[in-house]
Amino acid sequence: SMLGLGDIVLPGLLLSFASRFDEAKRLMGLVSGGAGRVRNGAGGVSSNKSSWNICCGCGQGGYFGPVVVAYAVGLAMANAAVYLMQMGQPALLYLVPCCLGTFVFMAHRNGELNDIWDNPRAIVLPMHCCLVRDKQLTCRNI
Numbered sequence: 001s002m003l004g005l006g007d008i009v010l011p012g013l014l015l016s017f018a019s020r021f022d023e024a025k026r027l028m029g030l031v032s033g034g035a036g037r038v039r040n041g042a043g044g045v046s047s048n049k050s051s052w053n054i055c056c057g058c059g060q061g062g063y064f065g066p067v068v069v070a071y072a073v074g075l076a077m078a079n080a081a082v083y084l085m086q087m088g089q090p091a092l093l094y095l096v097p098c099c100l101g102t103f104v105f106m107a108h109r110n111g112e113l114n115d116i117w118d119n120p121r122a123i124v125l126p127m128h129c130c131l132v133r134d135k136q137l138t139c140r141n142i
């Protein structure tokens with residue numbers, strides 16, 4: 001009935017990635033990261049890569065909240081398994097499918113799975129940002 005360090009750290013790495021990905025999407029103004037659509041300055045949606053130079057905050061939804069709920073469900077399942085079987089169980093056996101399964105399912109549903117797996121554009125783009133003026137984020141064309 002004890003949790004090991006890995007039972008907290010490994011899912012915590014996924015939670016921190018989900019949080020960073022959500023914040024990066026909010027910062028860069030991505031509507032749907034997998035297709036590369038961003039809000040342009042006129043408020044419309046563009047799928048042209050050259051429009052990456054105009055970014056505004058418009059984050060919608062995210063991965064962090066659902067993955068936290070999945071972590072809680074996985075912990076509840078691990079504790080229920082310990083109670084029902086009257087012997088210790090590896091918590092990661094329940095935590096990994098709940099957390100990672102939720103994250104992968106949501107990414108697939110949002111059309112962002114390939115983008116997240118290969119090279120998350122929402123996380124890479126803030127590294128290329130060069131100018132913040134009047135609360136407007138401007139990025140180099142990449």
